[in-house]
Amino acid sequence: xxxxxxxxxxxxxxxxxxxxxxxxxxxxxxxxxxxxxxxxxxxxxxxxxxxxxxxxxxxxxxxxxxxxxxxxxxxxxxxxxxxxxxxxxxxxxxxxxxxxxxxxxxxxxxxxxxxxxxxxxxxxxxxxxxxxxxxxxxxxxxxxxxxxxxxxxxxxxxxxxxxxxxxxxxxxxxxxxxxxxxxxxxxxxxxxxxxxxxxxxxxxxxxxxxxxxxxxxxxxxxxxxxxxxxxxxxxx
Amino acid sequence: xxxxxxxxxxxxxxxxxxxxxxxxxxxxxxxxxxxxxxxxxxxxxxxxxxxxxxxxxxxxxxxxxxxxxxxxxxxxxxxxxxxxxxxxxxxxxxxxxxxxxxxxxxxxxxxxxxxxxxxxxxxxxxxxxxxxxxxxxxxxxxxxxxxxxxxxxxxxxxxxxxxxxxxxxxxxxxxxxxxxxxxxxxxxxxxxxxxxxxxxxxxxxxxxxxxxxxxxxxxxxxxxxxxxxxxxxxxx
Numbered sequence: 001x002x003x004x005x006x007x008x009x010x011x012x013x014x015x016x017x018x019x020x021x022x023x024x025x026x027x028x029x030x031x032x033x034x035x036x037x038x039x040x041x042x043x044x045x046x047x048x049x050x051x052x053x054x055x056x057x058x059x060x061x062x063x064x065x066x067x068x069x070x071x072x073x074x075x076x077x078x079x080x081x082x083x084x085x086x087x088x089x090x091x092x093x094x095x096x097x098x099x100x101x102x103x104x105x106x107x108x109x110x111x112x113x114x115x116x117x118x119x120x121x122x123x124x125x126x127x128x129x130x131x132x133x134x135x136x137x138x139x140x141x142x143x144x145x146x147x148x149x150x151x152x153x154x155x156x157x158x159x160x161x162x163x164x165x166x167x168x169x170x171x172x173x174x175x176x177x178x179x180x181x182x183x184x185x186x187x188x189x190x191x192x193x194x195x196x197x198x199x200x201x202x203x204x205x206x207x208x209x210x211x212x213x214x215x216x217x218x219x220x221x222x223x224x225x226x227x228x229x230x231x232x233x234x235x236x
Numbered sequence: 237x238x239x240x241x242x243x244x245x246x247x248x249x250x251x252x253x254x255x256x257x258x259x260x261x262x263x264x265x266x267x268x269x270x271x272x273x274x275x276x277x278x279x280x281x282x283x284x285x286x287x288x289x290x291x292x293x294x295x296x297x298x299x300x301x302x303x304x305x306x307x308x309x310x311x312x313x314x315x316x317x318x319x320x321x322x323x324x325x326x327x328x329x330x331x332x333x334x335x336x337x338x339x340x341x342x343x344x345x346x347x348x349x350x351x352x353x354x355x356x357x358x359x360x361x362x363x364x365x366x367x368x369x370x371x372x373x374x375x376x377x378x379x380x381x382x383x384x385x386x387x388x389x390x391x392x393x394x395x396x397x398x399x400x401x402x403x404x405x406x407x408x409x410x411x412x413x414x415x416x417x418x419x420x421x422x423x424x425x426x427x428x429x430x431x432x433x434x435x436x437x438x439x440x441x442x443x444x445x446x447x448x449x450x451x452x453x454x455x456x457x458x459x460x461x462x463x464x465x466x467x468x469x470x471x472x
Contacts, residue, residue, distance in 0.1 A: 053341065053375050067333045069340060079329040093315040097303045104305060105289065139289050 008033035011059040018070040019058040021168035023209040029085040088161040102143040103165040141190040175216035244269035247295040254306040255294040257404035259445040265321040324397040338379040339401040377426040411452035
């Protein structure tokens, strides 16, 4: 696996945007690996022992040593395999800092706003979440200019760290758009980001790794039905 | 400043644990810098233009280029000044990943639990926050073993990335302990972490940079009085 006697195993879940990041990064680096799909209702002993703190995927296991958290894994891949295929973070220290800043923004701001938009306790909370998503994407539009300097990707001419981090969300963005009849990454408000998203999903590495939008919609509807049933049961 | 014609400026606020991290890191690296205290009620144009996304300190400005977010700044210092004093992250890729994991845990889990413990909307929420803090510190005890491998610091024999990230909280932990009559970093439940905290606050770099606990208590009480007054005004 992975060449040079390295053994890589990825513990994942097909619908996870965070796992998708790692799949895309491994593919960009041309590293082969064994993929293990986890069952969320019955987590494997390997997952529980590899990530005892959060008990979550993705976990990358490299020659028996686990690495947890998608952004930590992406940076690990750059550092453990410096000569393999693409390098995700730029070489220049300031550009690396800017990339880390915007990658953190994806998880701290965009993901949280999206979470509130879909799982807010009230309709008001959800609407507030939607508003925060729009505001966050407007800021991310600036981030794209800052990172890409007019080139097609956050990484410049090629896909880099922030591309993979934000790109991991795109399948769920499309599922959410279809379910709500909206368009995030809207060309009217965030033209650069909208064009970037179109480019990203057309990449071979993205097409090969991204889950089908229809299946994500099915999963989301099943989860909503489950949550509604649980809420109904709780009030009976 | 900083030698070699580098000019470093740190925009900070004396009570911020995140600014404290950067002060300690700069000191460990032996880098000189100009410190600019920000007024939170009247943020400077320089802060607003340097961190337009979050409008928060710390911001480090290196030869005119801003770097925001404390963990991003710490990694930047390692990468921009590889030959200056201490190196915060270890050299080995897996050890770097483990350090980044636990540093993320400090901000994603410990800081959030602490926030809930002090600013929860109800007494029940606050009590739940306190419970989460205790659970998080018990996990961090394991993190200390994992990173230090029996040595005095997360960084081993010397202070490293996770030491600086967690150590930044210690002045506020002491202030909180004094105000609530509790002892976080309790030798009874987290003996390694308790001993680590004692060692950390005795470091010259920590003693020189840490704000006085009494002043933090004063600030916290003024904030609480302000919040209570605002709440009272809102109900009138």
